[in-house]
Amino acid sequence: MAVYLDHNATTPVHREVVEAMLPWFSQRIGNGSALHSPGRAARAAVEKARAQVAALIGAEPDRVFFTSGGTESDNLAIYGSLGLLGAGARFVTSAIEHPAVLSCAQAQEDGGRTVARVRPAPSGRVDPEALAAACSPGPCLVSLMCANNETGVVQPVFESVQAVRAVSPQALFHSDAVQAAGRIPLDVVSLGVDLLTLSSHKLHGPQGVGALFIRQGLDLPPLLHGGGQEDGMRPGTYNVAGIVGFGIAAELAARNRAEDMEYVAAMRDRLEEGLLRLAPSAVVLGRDEARLPNTINVCFPGRDARMLAANLDALGIYVATGSACSSGDDAPSHVHEAMGLPADLSRGALRLSLGLDTGEDEVEEALRAFGQVLGNEKSRSGSWSAAAGRLWKRSSPK
Ligand SMILES: Cc1ncc(COP(=O)(O)O)c(C=O)c1O
Incomplete structure (x- = not known):
């Protein structure tokens, strides 16, 4: 066995998810941006999935933007926020983030930005006060994951948002919830985050699709430029089958x-x-x-x-x-x-x-x-x- x-x-894709996706590969054609009936049906399926994903994290559906996965969502959150905040803004993150965040931090530092990587305690938990201490009162982006992908240690995101805002009321706060979503309760409103990253394939959805939650009123410059899909935040033809699968996976995760x-x-x-x-x-x-x-x-x-x-x-x-x-x-x-x-x-x-x-x-x-x-083992214990x-x-x- x-x-x-x-x-x-990565997780195996749920049977219900596969069944929901299958028609969108062949029977149900239609570009989600097209105005004819099949196109409108595809768009409706995308919007249903948006509501399902939003419900998993307590967000309004129009604040959920589909991407190609966790890596892209992390990049969009970080490059978008820092582009908005300007060259003088500091980037504060933890030393235990996924490479999708830490590589952005490195690239930003190489480009001359001040970057702080806060180490966790030996237990693997990052101290909210240490994160706050690394922030400046000026413009600042903080990124702390909800749970670490190697140790599984859940990070104090709520407490960190509070501690950071006490030092830097204007700071933007991003959290990578790729490993946490579907495994622990998540609510963007009670966490108080501005941005939250999700990936479908960690919660029994298909690979190659994810989402970024962006709080109301935060207008990030996009990474990609093109046809205007996702309110211009992430242009490119909709991955309808993938998004539909992500939606069902999110609904099942929320329910069960x-x-x-x-x-x-x-x-x-x-x-x-x-x-x-x-x-x-x-x-x-x-x-x-x-x-x-x-x-x-x-x-x-x-x-x-x-x-x-x-x-x-x-x-x-x-x-x-x-x-x-x-x-x-x-x-x-x-x-x-x-x-x-x-x-x-x-x-x-x-x-x-x-x-x-x-x-x-x-x-x-x-x-x-x-x-x-x-x-x-006993023979090795000395x-x-x-x-x-x-x-x-x-x-x-x-
Ligand atoms: C914490 C975390 N963030 C981001 C990613 C990247 O997500 P994706 O594989 O969807 O690009 C992963 C994947 O392992 C992850 O564990």
Whole structure:
């Protein structure tokens, strides 16, 4: 039995989503900008999906702009805001953001902008006061993710918005909610954010479609110029099938989230406890913080995560290494580095992310495979690496 434990990379598309999308590939033709009946029907389907996505995050539908995914939404939010705020504006973000944000930060810094990257506590949580302290009273954009893709640690976005606004009332606040959407409750009004990034394929929708929430009254300059779709904010022919699928996925996530995530969290806890029984020296990152219900970032001291992942792969268990989440390189994880995690622990870190398709049988199968690839953990417990793990655990704040 194969067990897919990489839902933070991408999720299987729900059957209902596939069924809703299929007609838009062939039977139902029509460019959503065309004025004839099929075109108007396509546009109506896009608008229905906009309302479904907006409902997931408590937004007005006309404040949701469809894009090609999380990466584009992050770029649009950051380049758009900084373009609006001007050359003197500061960009404050955390050191644990996804590369879609951190690469923008680097490009902005290379272009001469002042950029601050705030490090988290060793637990993986960013301190709102530290973010606020990095802001200036002048124009400023802050970007803090809702939940980290490697550790699953939920970030204090609401508290950070409050802290930042106390220092810089005019600051714009963006949050990347790609991993959080559909997994924890999200409401743009109560969070108080100006911009929020979503991606369909992390919540059982299709790949290649996402959205950016832009609060009312915020007129960003677009990244792309063209035919005027999405109120000119994101021109280009509508990806009707993808947008329809995203809409259904968002509706299902909004309707079933609480129950579904309770189940996923129970499976996550079962897997996590089983792993810690197999490998008592293992360290689970962010365990004392609020975490996404589906994510385990676990370090096996003295082990090479790539070897473990390859051996698990051979047994049909698909996991991610914490250190090579996006590009496949073997540089240490920037998230672990920012948390101050010893390199030995980071080298042995795996990210296991569960989904609705991860049931008890999958958890048991995964644990069997882990038992095989980890071998006799007890014989290794006197090693230098295990000691490093224990030390780090002790120094991590609760
Ligand atoms: C936190 C976060 N932001 C952005 C992205 C990029 O989203 P997309 O794959 O839709 O471009 C990802 C993808 O892994 C992510 O985890």
